[in-house]
Amino acid sequence: xxxxxxxxxxxxxxxxxxxxxxxxxxxxxxxxxxxxxxxxxxxxxxxxxxxxxxxxxxxxxxxxxxxxxxxxxxxxxxxxxxxxxxxxxxxxxxxxxxxxxxxxxxxxxxxx
Amino acid sequence: xxxxxxxxxxxxxxxxxxxxxxxxxxxxxxxxxxxxxxxxxxxxxxxxxxxxxxxxxxxxxxxxxxxxxxxxxxxxxxxxxxxxxxxxxxxxxxxxxxxxxxxxxxxxxxxxxxx
Numbered sequence: 001x002x003x004x005x006x007x008x009x010x011x012x013x014x015x016x017x018x019x020x021x022x023x024x025x026x027x028x029x030x031x032x033x034x035x036x037x038x039x040x041x042x043x044x045x046x047x048x049x050x051x052x053x054x055x056x057x058x059x060x061x062x063x064x065x066x067x068x069x070x071x072x073x074x075x076x077x078x079x080x081x082x083x084x085x086x087x088x089x090x091x092x093x094x095x096x097x098x099x100x101x102x103x104x105x106x107x108x109x110x111x112x
Numbered sequence: 113x114x115x116x117x118x119x120x121x122x123x124x125x126x127x128x129x130x131x132x133x134x135x136x137x138x139x140x141x142x143x144x145x146x147x148x149x150x151x152x153x154x155x156x157x158x159x160x161x162x163x164x165x166x167x168x169x170x171x172x173x174x175x176x177x178x179x180x181x182x183x184x185x186x187x188x189x190x191x192x193x194x195x196x197x198x199x200x201x202x203x204x205x206x207x208x209x210x211x212x213x214x215x216x217x218x219x220x221x222x223x224x225x226x227x
Binding site: 004031041042044048050087089091098099100101102103105 | 147152212215
């Protein structure tokens with residue numbers, strides 16, 4: 001089976017930087033993804049890391065260390081609209097068809 | 113393409129009744145997934161289709177749950193004899209084989225309340 005751990009909540013002010021950590025345990029591993037979900041909305045895809053290192057997409061970056069079973073999502077220049085829940089998810093090699101297992105989510109609250 | 117559509121957006125039903133939800137994925141996506149999400153939790157996998165074939169079903173899914181994807185297009189999720197514990201957001205997502213770096217596209221979900 002798979003399990004993922006991420007902090008339940010993070011609070012920061014506008015313009016700040018937030019790092020959301022995710023540690024995972026899987027029987028096989030084939031990539032770490034991140035999704036954003038606003039209250040009442042659908043999860044939306046942010047990033048995917050299959051290899052070690054940092055992937056940058058605008059203000060958001062995602063990092064993976066497969067040897068440490070660890071990754072993080074970095075939110076820079078925080079804006080009020082970034083207030084949302086963020087989920088890490090892993091794809092298991094043993095799973096059929098890119099099935100993802102999600103963490104419990106980190107609620108990010110951005111204050112003015 | 114208008115993305116993944118789910119219908120209805122909200123459903124309130126009495127315990128013991130049957131409910132059916134519909135999902136229309138992105139037309140060129142061959143993979144379709146159903147997830148369930150309760151408040152403050154991450155989405156939990158229910159079942160997965162590749163084209164019309166149901167390839168995996170969660171061990172957590174009771175026999176009261178059934179899903180279909182006739183002709184590999186839209187999908188339906190039926191819950192029979194609903195229980196209060198079935199109250200949740202039911203999310204549908206679709207993806208295309210080989211495009212891992214594009215992730216899933218989720219619909220806005222169907223919120224089920226069993227009273």
